[in-house]
Amino acid sequence: MFGLFSQIGTVIVMNIRSLPQRLWMSLAAVLAVSVVVAVLLSFLSMSNGFASTLDGTGSDSVAIVTRSGSQSELNSVISRDSVNIVSTAPGIATTTDGQPFYSAELYVVVDGIKKSSGTEVNIPMRGISRTGFELRDKVEIVEGRVFEPGTNELIVGQGVLGQFDGFDLGQEVTFGKTRWSVVGVFSTGGSAFESELWADARMVQDLFNRGNSFQTMRIRLAEPGNVDGIREMIENDPRLILDVDTESDYFATQGEALQGIVFFGWGISIVMGLGALAGALNTMYTSVASRSAEIATLRAIGFSNLSAFFGTLSESILLSLVGGVVGALVSYLFMDGLTTATMGPGFTQVVFTFELSPALFQNGIMLALLIGLVGGFFPAWRAARLPVITAFQKAT
Amino acid sequence: MSVLFELKNVVKGFVKGKEKISIFEDLNMTIEEGDFVAIMGPSGSGKTTLLNMLGGVDQPTGGEVWFDGERIDSLSEGNLAKWRANNVGFIFQFYNLMPMLNAARNVELPLLLTKLSGKQRKKNVETALTLVELADRAKHMPSEMSGGQQQRVAIARAIVSDPKLLLCDEPTGDLDRATADEILRMLQLLNQKFNKTIVMVTHDPAAAKYAKRTIHLDKGEFVEEELVA
Numbered sequence: 001m002f003g004l005f006s007q008i009g010t011v012i013v014m015n016i017r018s019l020p021q022r023l024w025m026s027l028a029a030v031l032a033v034s035v036v037v038a039v040l041l042s043f044l045s046m047s048n049g050f051a052s053t054l055d056g057t058g059s060d061s062v063a064i065v066t067r068s069g070s071q072s073e074l075n076s077v078i079s080r081d082s083v084n085i086v087s088t089a090p091g092i093a094t095t096t097d098g099q100p101f102y103s104a105e106l107y108v109v110v111d112g113i114k115k116s117s118g119t120e121v122n123i124p125m126r127g128i129s130r131t132g133f134e135l136r137d138k139v140e141i142v143e144g145r146v147f148e149p150g151t152n153e154l155i156v157g158q159g160v161l162g163q164f165d166g167f168d169l170g171q172e173v174t175f176g177k178t179r180w181s182v183v184g185v186f187s188t189g190g191s192a193f194e195s196e197l198w199a200d201a202r203m204v205q206d207l208f209n210r211g212n213s214f215q216t217m218r219i220r221l222a223e224p225g226n227v228d229g230i231r232e233m234i235e236n237d238p239r240l241i242l243d244v245d246t247e248s249d250y251f252a253t254q255g256e257a258l259q260g261i262v263f264f265g266w267g268i269s270i271v272m273g274l275g276a277l278a279g280a281l282n283t284m285y286t287s288v289a290s291r292s293a294e295i296a297t298l299r300a301i302g303f304s305n306l307s308a309f310f311g312t313l314s315e316s317i318l319l320s321l322v323g324g325v326v327g328a329l330v331s332y333l334f335m336d337g338l339t340t341a342t343m344g345p346g347f348t349q350v351v352f353t354f355e356l357s358p359a360l361f362q363n364g365i366m367l368a369l370l371i372g373l374v375g376g377f378f379p380a381w382r383a384a385r386l387p388v389i390t391a392f393q394k395a396t
Numbered sequence: 397m398s399v400l401f402e403l404k405n406v407v408k409g410f411v412k413g414k415e416k417i418s419i420f421e422d423l424n425m426t427i428e429e430g431d432f433v434a435i436m437g438p439s440g441s442g443k444t445t446l447l448n449m450l451g452g453v454d455q456p457t458g459g460e461v462w463f464d465g466e467r468i469d470s471l472s473e474g475n476l477a478k479w480r481a482n483n484v485g486f487i488f489q490f491y492n493l494m495p496m497l498n499a500a501r502n503v504e505l506p507l508l509l510t511k512l513s514g515k516q517r518k519k520n521v522e523t524a525l526t527l528v529e530l531a532d533r534a535k536h537m538p539s540e541m542s543g544g545q546q547q548r549v550a551i552a553r554a555i556v557s558d559p560k561l562l563l564c565d566e567p568t569g570d571l572d573r574a575t576a577d578e579i580l581r582m583l584q585l586l587n588q589k590f591n592k593t594i595v596m597v598t599h600d601p602a603a604a605k606y607a608k609r610t611i612h613l614d615k616g617e618f619v620e621e622e623l624v625a
């Protein structure tokens with residue numbers, strides 16, 4: 001055992017100093033690993049960002065009522081009568097002037113042009129009332145003012161402003177036969193609501209021919225998380241064919257469908273990782289071959305075969321760690337904080353931001369380590385098994 | 397003089413595919429401590445194979461190899477490595493220096509296997525380099541040195557841990573006459589002044605003259621030659 005560490009240390013120093021001789025091959029191996037890690041992290045940060053947008057959207061103290069069986073707000077319908085009945089359910093908070101604290105909302109889609117691709121996509125437009133503002137915790141007008149009830153005015157979420165053309169403050173927009181003017185920009189602290197346009201509920205009903213029906217009902221709960229009273233009333237009243245859930249549960253369920261991104265990301269990364277692994281193996285076998293005389297000479301001198309093994313393995317791990325860190329840095333520089341919009345629940349666009357976290361970095365580095373470990377193991381094994389008489393053979 | 401090496405009924409063969417090559421069928425020899433033996437013989441006669449068995453980097457197929465009262469042919473791989481570290485210094489035809497380490501670091505390599513402190517190691521490296529007259533080249537890389545200088549670094553590396561035995565395979569095979577003579581004089585000095593036992597394989601009769609005696613290997617047999625005074 002004695003001196004094993006100094007033996008291994010010396011071998012590692014020699015290997016690393018001789019790297020320039022295998023520069024291109026080693027760089028290719030590093031590059032392959034960094035691409036794999038960057039791809040993995042971009043998928044993971046995407047789903048992470050998406051999930052946290054949806055998570056942030058739902059509140060625990062707000063219940064959402066939709067038509068039973070509707071998969072999204074878009075294909076839900078609730079009549080004025082149903083709204084009135086539900087508003088009498090127990091467990092609903094009251095406003096300062098003693099009214100039940102709820103907001104009946106419309107949710108329609110309008111066309112928008114995506115800045116990045118120039119393509120036409122669906123943007124959700126919400127018909128909302130004063131209480132709808134009060135009901136949501138983090139709503140804030142960051143520019144301009146709120147729409148005047150009863151007018152063709154709308155306000156746009158910050159996310160919409162960044163991702164879609166034609167919604168700047170003061171601008172006129174046309175949806176079908178209706179014309180609207182943008183009078184304000186609002187923020188909701190990064191949630192999916194920021195991907196929406198908001199206007200007066202009555203106006204949306206009129207201009208989109210919705211009569212006196214709504215799509216969802218948002219209810220402020222007297223006790224956060226407790227929708228039992230409302231649920232009981234819905235179940236016991238045959239006129240009410242509705243579902244109720246807390247908003248946070250509702251959006252979390254919607255977000256789950258997008259777990260697919262994570263699996264897809266890992267799948268692609270693993271397939272690409274196999275390619276990088278082949279590269280690492282090739283690089284390390286070449287490294288062992290080019291150092292075989294050195295390895296054998298050290299063994300003749302009395303160095304243990306463990307030093308050849310760990311020397312080779314460390315070289316491989318070092319290369320892939322460098323690749324992993326480069327890949328992580330690249331994805332951090334180019335992807336973290338990158339904002340984009342994609343298809344969200346109900347085929348509307350959700351604007352969200354790629355979000356890298358230490359845990360995701362850890363995933364990337366672990367994948368790089370794994371490639372280095374496996375890619376170095378077999379060549380290291382060969383190095384350790386190299387016959388010592390190689391040192392005495394002529395012509396290298 | 398005491399016996400350092402004793403080979404008893406050594407058998408050695410290789411299997412190449414389906415073919416069996418027999419090199420030694422019944423080899424017996426002794427080498428005494430302080431001897432300087434040159435081994436000559438035609439190509440393929442088994443000189444390197446013999447040297448490898450003496451150095452514990454190759455095992456005989458049969459028979460026994462004794463070194464200083466210890467049987468080495470049956471040692472495990474790990475114990476053989478330790479035995480080599482303690483007892484043998486190797487000198488190769490192509491020097492086999494580590495191209496990425498400077499002269500001093502190359503010479504230091506065998507000392508990494510000892511318990512010596514960094515300071516002690518440095519001192520021993522200096523002593524060895526001084527002995528081969530390269531103290532001023534300690535920081536030079538192998539690529540910055542001539543063949544003769546590289547071989548002298550290799551000799552310093554072989555003797556730095558003060559082994560009893562030096563094994564040289566064509567140590568001058570890659571050098572011109574004058575440089576070869578310089579190296580051979582150095583080996584002779586190590587033999588005479590420092591009592592190193594040296595076994596040297598060579599093709600060169602002039603090189604063999606530096607040894608105390610020469611053994612001719614032919615078809616697995618020894619033909620002992622005259623003792624040089």
Ligand SMILES: Nc1ncnc2c1ncn2[C@@H]1O[C@H](COP(=O)(O)OP(=O)(O)OP(=O)(O)O)[C@@H](O)[C@H]1O
Pocket residue numbers: 410411412417419437438439440441442443444445446
């Ligand atoms: N590892 C091996 N596997 C198979 N055959 C081998 C091996 N090593 C040596 N041989 C064979 O054994 C014989 C003796 O080889 P060896 O290298 O000992 O000869 P040598 O006397 O040193 O020759 P040279 O003067 O060319 O160096 C040769 O026929 C060689 O082909």
Ligand SMILES: [Mg+2]
Pocket residue numbers: 443444445
């Ligand atoms: Mg030979």
